[in-house]
Amino acid sequence: xxxxxxxxxxxxxxxxxxxxxxxxxxxxxxxxxxxxxxxxxxxxxxxxxxxxxxxxxxxxxxxxxxxxxxxxxxxxxxxxxxxxxxxxxxxxxxxxxxxxxxxxxxxxxxxxxxxxxxxxxxxxxxxxxxxxxxxxxxxxxxxxxxxxxxxxxxxxxxxxxxxxxxxxxxxxxxxxxxxxxxxxxxxxxxxxxxxxxxxxxxxxxxxxxxxxxxxxxxxxxxxxxxxxxxxxxxxxxxxxxxxxxxxxxxxxxxxxxxxxxxxxxxxxxxxxxxxxxxxxxxxxxxxxxxxxxxxxxxxxxxxxxxxxxxxxxxxxxxxxxxxxxxxxxxxxxxxxxxxxxxxxxxxxxxxxxxxxxxxxxxxxxxxxxxxxxxxxxxxxxxxxxxxxxxxxxxxxxxxxxxxxxxxxxxxxxxxxxxxxxxxxxxxxxxxxxxxxxxxxxxxxxxxxxxxxxxxxxxxxxxxxxxxxxxxxxxxxxxxxxxxxxxxxxxxxxxxxxxxxxxxxxxxxxxxxxxxxxxxxxxxxxxxxxxxxxxxxxxxxxxxxxxxxxxxxxxxxxxxxxxxxxxxxxxxxxxxxxxxxxxxxxxxxxxxxxxxxxxxxxxxxxxxxxxxxxxxxxxxxxxxxxxxxxxxxxx
Amino acid sequence: xxxxxxxxxxxxxxxxxxxxxxxxxxxxxxxxxxxxxxxxxxxxxxxxxxxxxxxxxxxxxxxxxxxxxxxxxxxxxxxxxxxxxxxxxxxxxxxxxxxxxxxxxxxxxxxxxxxxxxxxxxxxxxxxxxxxxxxxxxxxxxxxxxxxxxxxxxxxxxxxxxxxxxxxxxxxxxxxxxxxxxxxxxxxxxxxxxxxxxxxxxxxxxxxxxxxxxxxxxxxxxxxxxxxxxxxxxxxxxxxxxxxxxxxxxxxxxxxxxxxxxxxxxxxxxxxxxxxxxxxxxxxxxxxxxxxxxxxxxxxxxxxxxxxxxxxxxxxxxxxxxxxxxxxxxxxxxxx
Numbered sequence: 001x002x003x004x005x006x007x008x009x010x011x012x013x014x015x016x017x018x019x020x021x022x023x024x025x026x027x028x029x030x031x032x033x034x035x036x037x038x039x040x041x042x043x044x045x046x047x048x049x050x051x052x053x054x055x056x057x058x059x060x061x062x063x064x065x066x067x068x069x070x071x072x073x074x075x076x077x078x079x080x081x082x083x084x085x086x087x088x089x090x091x092x093x094x095x096x097x098x099x100x101x102x103x104x105x106x107x108x109x110x111x112x113x114x115x116x117x118x119x120x121x122x123x124x125x126x127x128x129x130x131x132x133x134x135x136x137x138x139x140x141x142x143x144x145x146x147x148x149x150x151x152x153x154x155x156x157x158x159x160x161x162x163x164x165x166x167x168x169x170x171x172x173x174x175x176x177x178x179x180x181x182x183x184x185x186x187x188x189x190x191x192x193x194x195x196x197x198x199x200x201x202x203x204x205x206x207x208x209x210x211x212x213x214x215x216x217x218x219x220x221x222x223x224x225x226x227x228x229x230x231x232x233x234x235x236x237x238x239x240x241x242x243x244x245x246x247x248x249x250x251x252x253x254x255x256x257x258x259x260x261x262x263x264x265x266x267x268x269x270x271x272x273x274x275x276x277x278x279x280x281x282x283x284x285x286x287x288x289x290x291x292x293x294x295x296x297x298x299x300x301x302x303x304x305x306x307x308x309x310x311x312x313x314x315x316x317x318x319x320x321x322x323x324x325x326x327x328x329x330x331x332x333x334x335x336x337x338x339x340x341x342x343x344x345x346x347x348x349x350x351x352x353x354x355x356x357x358x359x360x361x362x363x364x365x366x367x368x369x370x371x372x373x374x375x376x377x378x379x380x381x382x383x384x385x386x387x388x389x390x391x392x393x394x395x396x397x398x399x400x401x402x403x404x405x406x407x408x409x410x411x412x413x414x415x416x417x418x419x420x421x422x423x424x425x426x427x428x429x430x431x432x433x434x435x436x437x438x439x440x441x442x443x444x445x446x447x448x449x450x451x452x453x454x455x456x457x458x459x460x461x462x463x464x465x466x467x468x469x470x471x472x473x474x475x476x477x478x479x480x481x482x483x484x485x486x487x488x489x490x491x492x493x494x495x496x497x498x499x500x501x502x503x504x505x506x507x508x509x510x511x512x513x514x515x516x517x518x519x520x521x522x523x524x525x526x527x528x529x530x531x532x533x534x535x536x537x538x539x540x541x542x543x544x545x546x547x548x549x550x551x552x553x554x555x556x557x558x559x560x561x562x563x564x565x566x567x568x569x570x571x572x573x574x575x576x577x578x579x580x581x582x583x584x585x586x587x588x589x590x591x592x593x594x595x596x597x598x599x600x601x602x603x604x605x606x607x608x609x610x611x612x613x614x615x616x617x618x619x620x621x622x623x624x625x626x627x628x629x630x631x632x633x634x
Numbered sequence: 635x636x637x638x639x640x641x642x643x644x645x646x647x648x649x650x651x652x653x654x655x656x657x658x659x660x661x662x663x664x665x666x667x668x669x670x671x672x673x674x675x676x677x678x679x680x681x682x683x684x685x686x687x688x689x690x691x692x693x694x695x696x697x698x699x700x701x702x703x704x705x706x707x708x709x710x711x712x713x714x715x716x717x718x719x720x721x722x723x724x725x726x727x728x729x730x731x732x733x734x735x736x737x738x739x740x741x742x743x744x745x746x747x748x749x750x751x752x753x754x755x756x757x758x759x760x761x762x763x764x765x766x767x768x769x770x771x772x773x774x775x776x777x778x779x780x781x782x783x784x785x786x787x788x789x790x791x792x793x794x795x796x797x798x799x800x801x802x803x804x805x806x807x808x809x810x811x812x813x814x815x816x817x818x819x820x821x822x823x824x825x826x827x828x829x830x831x832x833x834x835x836x837x838x839x840x841x842x843x844x845x846x847x848x849x850x851x852x853x854x855x856x857x858x859x860x861x862x863x864x865x866x867x868x869x870x871x872x873x874x875x876x877x878x879x880x881x882x883x884x885x886x887x888x889x890x891x892x893x894x895x896x897x898x899x900x901x902x903x904x905x906x907x908x909x910x911x912x913x914x915x916x917x918x919x920x921x922x923x924x925x926x927x928x929x930x931x932x933x934x935x936x937x938x939x940x941x942x943x944x945x946x947x948x949x950x951x952x953x954x955x956x957x958x959x960x961x962x963x964x965x966x967x968x969x970x
Contacts, residue, residue, distance in 0.1 A: 215908045386901050395864020400742050400873070402864060404905035444864075 029060025108193040117164035125189040128162040155183045166200040234320035240333040242318040251286045252341040259349035260295040276625040277315040292350030293321040300352040328362035339364035353421040372431040378445040380414040381407035383551035394443025435576035436554035457622040459564045477506045477542040482513040487548025537565035544568040544607045552576030564618045639667040642737040644920045648913035649737040656741040671714045673923035706955040707944035715823040716813035719806030736788035742873040747843045755839030756797035759785040760847040783825035844869035849877035858898040928956045
């Protein structure tokens with residue numbers, strides 16, 4: 001950094017992090033001595049130069065405890081008279097202080113269970129160059145170090161500087177950091193750890209309580225302000241040109257709606273969109289998938305009628321965003337004024353139902369298809385889980401359970417807005433499982449008619465020869481993000497309470513958890529590589545997968561993947577389609593609850609018994625997506 | 635019809651607002667009174683918030699001429715507690731039963747068990763713990779109750795009858811002079827005094843209802859479940875009110891340690907933290923009016939100053955110690 005940049009850094013960010021601008025001026029010392037300055041929120045050096053020294057206040061040199069030392073007036077004058085372009089020595093303080101800070105930071109990471117993620121040779125507080133390069137190599141320009149990239153651009157893009165620090169998580173959870181627009185990693189390493197802030201959702205217990213304390217409104221604010229490099233706003237003609245370049249000449253159009261970009265985000269809904277896009281293209285139809293340019297965990301604000309949208313056409317992203325009020329115009333350009341073959345709703349999180357309804361009226365369609373992938377028609381919590389964590393049983397909106405839930409206050413309006421959108425068109429409603437259909441018509445908020453059940457996919461035997469004979473040794477896996485709502489806590493409890501030499505535990509996912517006793521297996525999946533998880537489970541020789549969701553899953557792709565990889569599924573009785581699929585394929589080891597599973601002395605023998613003598617691999621077939629319901633074949 | 639009151643300074647107004655919302659929901663016919671142990675600043679935002687209560691009685695209005703001497707001797711917790719007895723006397727004079735609730739409590743159901751208890755008793759108390767378990771892992775909580783009182787005075791209900799008034803007047807006098815957190819003298823604000831109540835008064839009910847006053851000190855003996863219609867239950871009875879002691883600090887840590895067997899506790903607790911954050915955002919920051927001298931640049935009043943004043947002979951105590959007990963003025967007067 002140039003001296004000017006150093007000074008700018010100090011004035012904008014550094015002093016808030018407790019960094020000292022010069023050896024003879026301690027930020028923390030000055031603030032500790034001058035409470036009025038601390039309360040005022042003024043930058044302390046500037047205060048000292050402009051006011052403090054005239055008021056005969058004292059600067060406190062770095063390393064001297066506040067209140068015990070008084071620097072000479074000369075010190076103040078020297079600092080005051082320094083030209084603003086003169087180099088300022090920005091440091092973390094004396095080297096012993098740096099070392100102490102790193103030690104304290106390391107101890108805190110140890111305490112919250114993240115120290116295992118500090119790789120050998122990397123100091124706590126430093127950007128992990130190897131990790132950063134391995135994840136973001138394509139973003140770093142030649143000649144640039146990982147630290148330079150993260151410090152200048154990476155943190156604004158939400159990139160993670162180490163495996164234990166999640167930049168986006170920290171920005172979402174702590175609104176003061178977000179509002180101050182300061183580098184979250186720098187804040188945590190200088191100050192945040194002292195305030196016992198949480199650097200990553202992988203510290204799962206604490207992050208759960210942190211998330212619980214966050215109101216839904218604040219979470220939305222966080223999502224809106226997440227560091228990101230947004231798509232540029234483009235004219236509708238430019239978007240149409242980009243879309244046409246990806247489309248099939250003369251093909252009809254299906255227009256579908258989802259909550260985020262399926263080419264980037266991996267999940268069940270995104271996988272459905274990707275798979276059906278491929279299938280439509282194969283049969284000569286075009287597939288326009290519309291999603292909010294800024295994803296949200298709620299519907300869009302009703303008072304802001306226009307919003308940004310982005311699109312995927314035939315499985316590929318069109319760069320750029322446009323306004324919801326232009327959607328029908330885009331459709332008009334692409335469909336040449338003809339109605340769509342079908343309008344398909346996969347998810348409307350982040351969308352504006354009222355504005356969308358108006359646009360759909362102008363677009364027109366032969367068929368209107370609505371998939372119940374989750375329970376968003378019944379609650380703002382799509383999993384029908386209290387605070388998004390534990391199944392709530394769909395109580396009345398006036399109940400105590402709803403009132404104490406993060407989603408409770410938003411529920412009535414949310415449900416009503418979607419109800420009005422549905423009432424305006426002849427939607428055909430489908431659910432991927434009987435669980436999804438049954439839950440949709442039970443409880444306090446329910447659909448009038450049950451959705452038609454169409455399972456997205458199934459597993460067929462592919463004749464692969466058995467991998468190995470299952471012996472005494474077991475390998476038990478957990479697949480996906482290490483989150484409490486998906487059963488990570490149960491998996492950890494299993495490891496803690498039931499570890500034995502003949503059993504190994506593995507986590508297959510994109511990010512390691514750092515938990516001791518868990519072997520991490522990297523697993524990157526996109527809808528173009530839909531069987532990556534099956535292959536990974538097979539190659540890692542996983543015998544059983546623990547799938548322990550806190551809600552009644554409507555489909556559970558991971559269960560299908562586990563079954564296709566020949567694994568036994570360990571799950572709770574109330575896990576919806578997880579237990580349904582596992583039982584259907586005779587791969588289930590089921591318990592009433594976690595306590596019963598942990599207490600069962602025969603748990604591992606039950607797994608061995610269901611596993612049989614060898615693993616039977618299968619192939620997933622997805623023949624229950626929108627193309628099938630339009631053909632009427634399912 | 636009942637009167638509900640709470641006592642707080644402006645720093646605790648957010649808590650009182652959350653309590654007020656819950657009282658409005660579950661006891662819509664109740665009169666909600668705030669005893670404000672603070673000055674009311676000339677700030678429309680605070681005025682609007684105070685107008686949400688049916689009535690606000692400032693400590694100085696409540697205590698009259700003796701108010702400044704009364705308040706000076708106590709720190710903020712002691713002061714807010716010390717006015718409860720006088721407020722109880724005043725409200726009982728109106729002829730209706732009175733329920734006191736700490737500002738950091740919130741109702742989850744109507745106060746039906748309290749009404750029922752007031753039908754058979756003049757004074758209703760709730761214990762910190764209510765189950766005798768010889769093998770309890772939480773004997774520390776019982777020992778804490780031995781030090782700070784068997785009953786939690788975040789709640790007390792009193793009938794507007796002769797015995798209720800007799801209790802109120804006794805309590806008022808004790809709190810006027812002895813509402814100290816002074817373990818060496820066996821005192822813990824108003825709470826230790828309540829140990830004597832079953833001995834001194836007739837018609838006292840110890841309301842051993844598991845849904846009353848659920849808090850960190852008894853959560854281990856209260857299993858929280860949810861009924862079919864989504865209402866919280868405690869050991870099978872409705873959750874009536876929860877006491878969110880020290881929500882921002884140690885209370886949460888204690889609850890966290892104990893919540894493993896209570897999967898609904900984090901949900902309740904986090905709801906309170908969110909509600910409190912929303913209420914806090916409404917309340918402008920203020921400084922406690924009785925935390926500093928009113929002359930000489932607002933020098934903080936130390937606990938030594940307060941104790942010295944409390945122990946001084948009546949005749950040397952100024953009527954307004956917030957001015958005349960200032961050390962500089964005392965020196966000046968001593969010199970004169």
